[in-house]
Every structure is written in C-alpha cells, then in structure tokens.
Amino acid sequence: MDSDRLDEVDQRLLQLLQLDGRAPFSRLARDLDVSERTVARRYRRLRAMGLRIVGQPVPDRLGLVRWLLRLRCTPDAAGAIADALARRPDTSWVTLASGGTELYCALNTRTADERNALLLQKLPRTPHVLTVSAHCMMRIFVGATSTWHATRFDAPAPTGSSPSVEPLPLDPTDRVLFAVLARDGRATLAELGTETGRSPSSVQRHLDRLRDEGALGFSVDFDPELLGYRMTTQLWLNVVPAHLRTVGEALATHPEIAFAAAVTGTSNLVASGVFRTPADLYDYLDRRIGPLPGIQNIETAPTLREVKRLVHVLP
Known part of the structure; x- marks a missing residue:
C-alpha cells in the first residue's frame, strides 16, 4: 500500500495518538479541527491498516x-x-x-x-x-x-529511564488491566470493568495511579x-x-x-x-x-x- 494514501489528517492523528494513546475522540477532533465522526472513521481505517494502541509496563x-x-x-x-x-x-x-x-x-x-x-x-x-x-x-x-x-517529530523530548525507586506494587486488578490493555490500549472503562470485575470509576483510579506513577505507558504501533x-x-x-x-x-x-x-x-x-x-x-x-x-x-x-x-x- 502506498504511503500517499495517508493524508495530513491521518498522519496528524497518528502523532496525537503517540502523545496520548487513550485520548478521547472528542479531544482528537478538536485538535484536528474535524468532526468526531471523521476521527472515528479515520481511526477505524488506520486500525484496518494495522494500527495498534498497546498498553505496556515500564520495566x-x-x-x-x-x-x-x-x-x-x-x-x-x-x-x-x-x-x-x-x-x-x-x-x-x-x-x-x-x-x-x-x-x-x-x-x-x-x-x-x-x-x-x-x-x-x-x-x-x-x-x-x-x-x-x-x-x-x-x-x-x-x-x-x-x-x-x-509523525514523531513534534513529540515531547524523552526523559529516559525512571530514577531508581522502589518497584511499584501491583494488585490483581492492575495485572488484569495490563493484560487487557496489551491487546487494546483504547479499551473502554466499561470493557475494562467487565474484565476486572470493578466499576468504571475504580478502573479509572487504577489507571490514573499506574500512569501517574510511571508504570504504564501507551505505544502506537504502525x-x-x-x-x-x-x-x-x-x-x-x-x-x-x-x-x-x-x-x-x-x-x-x-x-x-x-x-x-x-x-x-x-x-x-x-x-x-x-x-x-x-x-x-x-x-x-x-x-x-x-x-x-x-x-x-x-x-x-x-x-x-x-x-x-x-x-x-x-x-
């Protein structure tokens, strides 16, 4: 497939997802100055071409x-x-x-x-x-x-490995979240709640903790x-x-x-x-x-x- 099939909106969408793989379509639409429906359609097309958003542990x-x-x-x-x-x-x-x-x-x-x-x-x-x-x-x-x-050219400067600190302890919910997000980093809170047996608000607290503590990152694979x-x-x-x-x-x-x-x-x-x-x-x-x-x-x-x-x- 030729690279010219990916226009400026497609490439900018890839860039924004690299900055935040779980950014909601509403925010992506505002940043791209297009409709939310357009973002959803472009995202589905990129997924069909092999795009993956993957949640990964920071070793x-x-x-x-x-x-x-x-x-x-x-x-x-x-x-x-x-x-x-x-x-x-x-x-x-x-x-x-x-x-x-x-x-x-x-x-x-x-x-x-x-x-x-x-x-x-x-x-x-x-x-x-x-x-x-x-x-x-x-x-x-x-x-x-x-x-x-x-489209990584405008990404924030990397900060390297985390400083030497005590490993972050994980509970069973954290481990299930890592496993599910490895398959689909944009899994919804409802889907994550079904997998973990937790409420969406509880799942959000777990995600916020893992991200704030630098233990969970999201990658764009294309x-x-x-x-x-x-x-x-x-x-x-x-x-x-x-x-x-x-x-x-x-x-x-x-x-x-x-x-x-x-x-x-x-x-x-x-x-x-x-x-x-x-x-x-x-x-x-x-x-x-x-x-x-x-x-x-x-x-x-x-x-x-x-x-x-x-x-x-x-x-």
Missing part, C-alpha cells in the same frame, strides 16, 4: 530488568529459532537481521533464576545457535514504551513501510564512557530513532533507526552520528523481518 518502574540478546545462528535455523523465541511469554520483541544469521530478542526478567534459565540453560543447548551475547539495558533513553512512526520507510536498522555503537550520556540523549531527540539504550558489553549503546532508503541511512550516519563526540566505532545491521514487537511482558 524499571516495576522492578524488572530488561535484556537484549544477540544470537548468531546457522542460516537454515535462524528463522525457526526466532519464531520459537517469539512464542515465549517472557520476550517482548524479536527481529531477524544480518543476512538471516543474526537475531535480536528483548526480554524482561524479575529474578536471576528467570534470567539464568534462558541464558545459561535453554539457549546454549539449542542446536544451530552458534553464539549468544546478553546485554543488560542500563538506561533506556527512548523507546521504553513507544514505537516509531514518521508499520513504517506504510509511510514509505522501508529500512529499519540496528545500530551498535562503542562510545567513550564520558560521552555515553551525551550521545544517548542526542539519539533520543532524533526522529529517525525508535529505541536507544545504554547496554553492557563491547558496544555500550544500541539503537534502532528507521529510514526510507540506504541513502538516508548513509546521510544519517554522516550528518547526525558523525559529529557526535566520543563515538569510537559503529556497526549497522539492517532488519530483515520483525518477528515479534510491542508485546506486553509482565512476569
């Missing part, structure tokens, strides 16, 4: 540790291994890259036992897995609960290819420690970047970028990455297939 606010796994596999098995990882409930996204022999997988863990079961037992014993490296995400500069789309962006690329950077924060915060302001985090390992900063063409990727590396201080080297790995993305993970 560090809930006492979860986020990991990025980098696996190299034999070419004949990478796809099957990626699909198997995607079926696991503890993985949040899985992508296949680098000629079909390398894949990336993000997961959240609460305990060392959860981490070790996968990293020390399951994966090393998987046939056709050649190497496994695990990178702990120390600080997420952008992308903790968001995804990229081409295929970048429908907006003409056909080259998603993983960037692995080795940055001098003194400049790690500076570079990470700079990447978080770039509209091309969907995700950026400081991680453990030889490459201490990883990012996901979305571009229209290889030439745009080159220009980005030349004009935006090149002038940043302290970058010693950079590795790029174009994504071949997104196997799993924007999935609720709450152990």
Whole structure:
C-alpha cells in the first residue's frame, strides 16, 4: 500500500495518538479541527491498516530488568529459532537481521533464576545457535514504551529511564488491566470493568495511579513501510564512557530513532533507526552520528523481518 494514501489528517492523528494513546475522540477532533465522526472513521481505517494502541509496563518502574540478546545462528535455523523465541511469554520483541544469521530478542526478567534459565540453560543447548551475547539495558533513553512512526517529530523530548525507586506494587486488578490493555490500549472503562470485575470509576483510579506513577505507558504501533520507510536498522555503537550520556540523549531527540539504550558489553549503546532508503541511512550516519563526540566505532545491521514487537511482558 502506498504511503500517499495517508493524508495530513491521518498522519496528524497518528502523532496525537503517540502523545496520548487513550485520548478521547472528542479531544482528537478538536485538535484536528474535524468532526468526531471523521476521527472515528479515520481511526477505524488506520486500525484496518494495522494500527495498534498497546498498553505496556515500564520495566524499571516495576522492578524488572530488561535484556537484549544477540544470537548468531546457522542460516537454515535462524528463522525457526526466532519464531520459537517469539512464542515465549517472557520476550517482548524479536527481529531477524544480518543476512538471516543474526537475531535480536528483548526480554524482561524479575529474578536471576528467570534470567539464568534462558541464558545459561535453554539457549546454549539449542542446536544451530552458534553464539549468544546478553546485554543488560542500563538506561533506556527512548523507546521504553513507544514505537516509531514518521509523525514523531513534534513529540515531547524523552526523559529516559525512571530514577531508581522502589518497584511499584501491583494488585490483581492492575495485572488484569495490563493484560487487557496489551491487546487494546483504547479499551473502554466499561470493557475494562467487565474484565476486572470493578466499576468504571475504580478502573479509572487504577489507571490514573499506574500512569501517574510511571508504570504504564501507551505505544502506537504502525508499520513504517506504510509511510514509505522501508529500512529499519540496528545500530551498535562503542562510545567513550564520558560521552555515553551525551550521545544517548542526542539519539533520543532524533526522529529517525525508535529505541536507544545504554547496554553492557563491547558496544555500550544500541539503537534502532528507521529510514526510507540506504541513502538516508548513509546521510544519517554522516550528518547526525558523525559529529557526535566520543563515538569510537559503529556497526549497522539492517532488519530483515520483525518477528515479534510491542508485546506486553509482565512476569
């Protein structure tokens, strides 16, 4: 489907939903200067094209540790291994890259036992897995609960990971809300009340608490290819420690970047970028990455297939 089928109203609607995924149609209509009926019709059309609004937990606010796994596999098995990882409930996204022999997988863990079961037992014993490296995400500069789309240019500046505080305790109602909002972030209060057995006013109080405490975020998931962006690329950077924060915060302001985090390992900063063409990727590396201080080297790995993305993970 050609990107020109999305007009200015469609793209502005995507932008407003990115700012608040649960914004009511009445407010969206006022901001767009169109009727509420027009907003509802445009929203339904975008949904039919694959738009999802997803409620997601903020990992560090809930006492979860986020990991990025980098696996190299034999070419004949990478796809099957990626699909198997995607079926696991503890993985949040899985992508296949680098000629079909390398894949990336993000997961959240609460305990060392959860981490070790996968990293020390399951994966090393998987046939056709050649190497496994695990990178702990120390600080997420952008992308903790968001995804990229081409109308992100006017979004507020990201603030990075939450400061170190005690994990927010969750009750059974909170956990049901996370599960339902992972399927539909715009589920109505009545629908959420039916699922939780709570009144709409009680559900609203729970939602307000989770959002005010920084534990729940809403993401807009829309295929970048429908907006003409056909080259998603993983960037692995080795940055001098003194400049790690500076570079990470700079990447978080770039509209091309969907995700950026400081991680453990030889490459201490990883990012996901979305571009229209290889030439745009080159220009980005030349004009935006090149002038940043302290970058010693950079590795790029174009994504071949997104196997799993924007999935609720709450152990």
